[in-house]
Amino acid sequence: MAYVNYPLYETTVFEDFRIMVENVAEKYPNGIAFSYKNSPKDRDTVKVTYAETRDYIRHMGTELIHMGLRDKHVALIGESSYKWVCSYFCLMAVGAVVVPIDKDLPANEIAGIVNFSDCEYIIYSRHIEDKIREIKDNIKKVKKLICMSKAGIDGAVKLSDIVSRGRERYKNGDNSYYDYRIDRDRLATIVFTSGTTGKGKGVMLSQKNIVSDMTQGMYLFAITPKTMNVLPPHHTFGSTVNFVGHFSQGCEIYISSGLKYIAEEIKEQKPSHLVLVPLFVETLYKKMWQAAEKSGRAQTLRRMIKVSDFLRKLGIDLRRKLFKSVLEAYGGKLEMIICGGAYLNQDIIDTFESIGITILNGYGITECSPLISCNRNKFQKKGSVGVPILGSEIKIKDPDENGEGEICVKGPHVMLGYYKDPEATEAAFDDDGYFKTGDYGRLDEDGWLYITGRLKNIIVLSNGKNVYPEEIEAEISRVFGVSECVVYAGESKSQGGKEVIVAEIFPDFEALKEKGIHDAQEYFEEEIKKINSRMVSYKAVKKVKIREEEFLKNTSKKIMRFAIDKSIE
Numbered sequence: 310m311a312y313v314n315y316p317l318y319e320t321t322v323f324e325d326f327r328i329m330v331e332n333v334a335e336k337y338p339n340g341i342a343f344s345y346k347n348s349p350k351d352r353d354t355v356k357v358t359y360a361e362t363r364d365y366i367r368h369m370g371t372e373l374i375h376m377g378l379r380d381k382h383v384a385l386i387g388e389s390s391y392k393w394v395c396s397y398f399c400l401m402a403v404g405a406v407v408v409p410i411d412k413d414l415p416a417n418e419i420a421g422i423v424n425f426s427d428c429e430y431i432i433y434s435r436h437i438e439d440k441i442r443e444i445k446d447n448i449k450k451v452k453k454l455i456c457m458s459k460a461g462i463d464g465a466v467k468l469s470d471i472v473s474r475g476r477e478r479y480k481n482g483d484n485s486y487y488d489y490r491i492d493r494d495r496l497a498t499i500v501f502t503s504g505t506t507g508k509g510k511g512v513m514l515s516q517k518n519i520v521s522d523m524t525q526g527m528y529l530f531a532i533t534p535k536t537m538n539v540l541p542p543h544h545t546f547g548s549t550v551n552f553v554g555h556f557s558q559g560c561e562i563y564i565s566s567g568l569k570y571i572a573e574e575i576k577e578q579k580p581s582h583l584v585l586v587p588l589f590v591e592t593l594y595k596k597m598w599q600a601a602e603k604s605g606r607a608q609t610l611r612r613m614i615k616v617s618d619f620l621r622k623l624g625i626d627l628r629r630k631l632f633k634s635v636l637e638a639y640g641g642k643l644e645m646i647i648c649g650g651a652y653l654n655q656d657i658i659d660t661f662e663s664i665g666i667t668i669l670n671g672y673g674i675t676e677c678s679p680l681i682s683c684n685r686n687k688f689q690k691k692g693s694v695g696v697p698i699l700g701s702e703i704k705i706k707d708p709d710e711n712g713e714g715e716i717c718v719k720g721p722h723v724m725l726g727y728y729k730d731p732e733a734t735e736a737a738f739d740d741d742g743y744f745k746t747g748d749y750g751r752l753d754e755d756g757w758l759y760i761t762g763r764l765k766n767i768i769v770l771s772n773g774k775n776v777y778p779e780e781i782e783a784e785i786s787r788v789f790g791v792s793e794c795v796v797y798a799g800e801s802k803s804q805g806g807k808e809v810i811v812a813e814i815f816p817d818f819e820a821l822k823e824k825g826i827h828d829a830q831e832y833f834e835e836e837i838k839k840i841n842s843r844m845v846s847y848k849a850v851k852k853v854k855i856r857e858e859e860f861l862k863n864t865s866k867k868i869m870r871f872a873i874d875k876s877i878e
Contacts, residue, residue: 372475387434511728628665
């Protein structure tokens with residue numbers, strides 16, 4: 310395979326979470342591990358070193374062991390914060406089973422997960438205290454509530470008090486935190502998938518799963534000195550890639566104050582790279598062009614991109630100078646974005662590359678801890694989600710004439726199974742022990758992976774042909790004025806329930822208005838006709854549906870397809 314000759318990057322190898330925390334504290338004791346603001350309005354940024362983080366985790370762990378949390382299932386609920394990350398690392402280090410839960414779920418769903426996953430303790434943020442208070446009487450197995458800040462619920466313990474008591478115990482010779490032997494192969498966390506096609510499952514991961522995913526994955530790409538976390542912590546892309554992967558390499562992680570502060574914080578904090586899902590990248594891309602249009606510099610920007618691309622072919626790279634004013638909107642130091650979680654339009658990747666920001670598109674799934682493949686810093690293939698991480702085997706199940714089939718994965722990063730669901734676990738693996746991802750794709754002759762679509766999203770026509778909606782969505786997303794788009798098979802009432810391919814579009818109404826386009830329906834119908842003319846007939850979109858509101862999304866910012874009303878006139 311051609312990519313084998315591209316050098317591997319340096320990485321830090323570690324066996325478990327406790328060793329990870331110790332190693333990086335020893336290597337970068339005075340390096341900044343985390344930075345954040347106590348309030349979005351604060352001018353000052355709090356900075357915590359790796360040595361300070363190690364001590365905080367060790368002291369917390371010492372007291373949690375004394376409280377009896379070892380081997381217990383512990384729910385961890387809250388927004389991304391220094392205390393959330395330290396709690397996550399600490400619970401792993403003391404041998405508890407961590408159950409990260411989406412803080413934005415309704416209270417009854419949080420209670421359902423807490424009960425189903427047999428949690429006996431809850432560590433929570435004060436921002437969801439009302440939900441905890443609401444479910445308190447319905448979570449009978451829970452013995453103790455631990456609040457990350459001031460506790461307002463009777464009987465709840467303040468996390469800072471736990472850390473203080475643990476510090477005293479450690480000073481007085483309690484070495485229980487270090488004496489414990491961590492079993493890397495046993496259950497360490499239960500992560501509930503956010504499911505875009507229905508109810509999620511409890512994915513069981515071991516420390517070996519997570520650690521191998523990062524130690525083997527981080528060989529493939531070089532991270533820069535500072536990143537900014539904007540991803541939800543309960544999802545593996547945030548907890549594993551953004552937190553474990555970057556913390557273990559000595560990278561400073563600025564923890565964002567929230568979605569509405571991201572643009573302002575990127576300018577202020579000046580991260581050198583970001584870890585994002587496609588929706589965030591698409592938003593950055595649209596805002597860049599909107600700003601160019603409003604300033605009357607859009608045409609100039611397009612010409613500069615063409616000139617820059619031509620110069621680069623001659624070995625002359627002037628991107629940081631030519632696009633300085635554009636890059637200042639991202640803090641001026643941003644040079645890379647690691648992106649995964651869903652499809653990202655190649656045009657967006659190419660445009661960012663043209664102005665000096667490399668996008669490393671990758672592929673992952675919760676059941677694989679999550680990283681499966683990624684592009685390299687200076688070695689990428691258009692349309693591909695990269696090469697498999699080290700130690701990961703990928704095969705294509707039942708490939709068709711184009712080599713496309715279900716993507717199956719085997720390796721130390723693949724889950725233990727689904728919690729309390731042996732039937733689903735058995736169904737998820739083939740006879741050779743490969744995990745069936747449910748995604749369709751192909752491998753090229755060099756072993757690079759390409760995603761075609763999601764198995765559950767495939768439209769099977771009456772003539773037996775398979776249509777991947779993601780392929781059509783990719784084409785439609787290139788049309789000016791498309792904010793979001795979902796393609797599906799809908800039942801036409803006017804045609805007696807006949808199944809037709811529908812493109813449902815949420816337009817960027819403001820952008821259309823600025824262009825003098827006032828009839829979105831007519832405009833997009835004409836644009837879809839152009840797309841249909843370039844595709845085989847059976848893939849033609851027969852109905853265009855305009856919606857006034859954006860699609861419902863889960864907290865991973867993926868559109869929830871199952872929630873779409875697919876009835877049409």
